[in-house]
Amino acid sequence: MPGKQLSVVVTRRLPDQIETRMKELFDVRLRDDDTVMSKAELTAALQDADVLVPSITDRIDAEVIKSAGERLKLIANFGAGTDHIDVDAARDAGIEVSNTPGVMTEDTADMTMALILAVVRRIPEGLAMMQAGDWEGWSPTGMLGGRIAGRRLGILGMGRIGQAVARRAAAFGMSVHYHNRRRLRPETEQELGATYWDSLDQMVARMDIISINCPHTPATFHLMNARRLKLMKPDAVIVNTSRGEVIDENALTRMLRAGEVAGAGLDVFEQGAQFNPRLRELSNVVLLPHMGSATREGRVEMGERVILNIHTFADGHKPPDLVVPEFL
Structure with missing residues (x-):
């Protein structure tokens, strides 16, 4: 699956250089503002997406996963924690989940x-x-x-x-x-x-x-x-x-x-x-307002890991940061 054919949905604003790189590599839909998507917006966005790039503020539960289109095959999380994603439901639906461990x-x-x-x-x-x-x-x-x-x-x-x-x-x-x-x-x-x-x-x-x-x-x-x-x-x-x-x-x-x-x-x-x-x-x-990982360098590294996971998936391989439910 060539990378430029992938439809990628990003739920929050990311560093400019990461968004620019995503535009070069994928058919990406970015957010104009930095607000949290409603459940209805998220569900609508997933109807024809191959990849979802959520963050901790998005609740990707079994209902959202079930309502996604058949094309969705990867949830490339922007962040290390995945407790906001029903990883088991994703696996049952044939959707892989990746994250960005170690960056923060x-x-x-x-x-x-x-x-x-x-x-x-x-x-x-x-x-x-x-x-x-x-x-x-x-x-x-x-x-x-x-x-x-x-x-x-x-x-x-x-x-x-x-x-x-x-x-x-x-x-x-x-x-x-x-x-x-x-x-x-x-x-x-x-x-x-x-x-x-x-x-x-x-x-x-x-x-x-x-x-x-x-x-x-x-x-x-x-x-x-x-x-x-x-x-x-x-x-x-x-x-x-x-x-x-x-x-x-x-x-x-x-x-x-x-x-x-x-x-x-x-x-x-x-x-x-x-x-x-x-x-x-x-x-x-x-x-403090959840500032633990809030450095410019860290956010860019997280974005680069997301891109690597998507790119590896697009080449037909397992993402390097694949989340395995049994290890959570």
């Missing part, structure tokens, strides 16, 4: 460390004071935060991003601990200086900082539920740059308001943009 590793790990520093060192509070013109000068007891070095960091999810966070944390003098679905190889643990905890409960109860770096799956939904959040030390903080669904957001909000958790840094939320408004009222909470 370093950027997301950077943001994780930024959130840890922001919460523990009270950076947003200091910024707000300066912007409001309320600073009256240095004081020995003014704006006291905490020291990062020597703190115990518990990483929940030790994949690419979790390991990148571990390397950064070690450079800051932190003690690295982790819980993962599968234990790392001994040589990897030694390289990272990481201690494995088979019991997530025991790890959570002993850490100074918890970093969420696992994907959203049925098994990880509300993995940090109210019971487990209550195991955290009152002076501990939690940061999440992975998926909002991993934390019971309402339970965390109640505990933050009650002073049962010292602080939180959140880049993702359980209901997407519709997060608990009470979080905005708390000075010990840092909120």
Whole structure:
């Protein structure tokens, strides 16, 4: 199937150079604005498409897949996470799914460390004071935060991003601990200086900082539920740059308001943009608009991986980043 004959539908605006390259290679339909397609728009667009390029804001469920035209054979996701796509339904319909793993590793790990520093060192509070013109000068007891070095960091999810966070944390003098679905190889643990905890409960109860770096799956939904959040030390903080669904957001909000958790840094939320408004009222909470992978370099690399997956598929081969449901 020659690449220029492929009909490709892109659901969101991509970097200019990626859109330009797609125009050169494929019969591509791009978005004029950067709004989320409605379900009706998405269904209509898929009637004569060979390839769909969605992002995390698109819900590609079994109903959407079933309503697609017979030509649709590849969903080339712009992003690593695929929990917004019913991969099993796609496979049953003879549609392959690809993603862009590994591209956002370093950027997301950077943001994780930024959130840890922001919460523990009270950076947003200091910024707000300066912007409001309320600073009256240095004081020995003014704006006291905490020291990062020597703190115990518990990483929940030790994949690419979790390991990148571990390397950064070690450079800051932190003690690295982790819980993962599968234990790392001994040589990897030694390289990272990481201690494995088979019991997530025991790890959570002993850490100074918890970093969420696992994907959203049925098994990880509300993995940090109210019971487990209550195991955290009152002076501990939690940061999440992975998926909002991993934390019971309402339970965390109640505990933050009650002073049962010292602080939180959140880049993702359980209901997407519709997060608990009470979080905005708390000075010990840092909120970001899903910026973990938002670098110009990262977005271009993601687009290049999407193009590679489509081009390989067009040549009659399996996309290099093919998603296998059994491995999710």
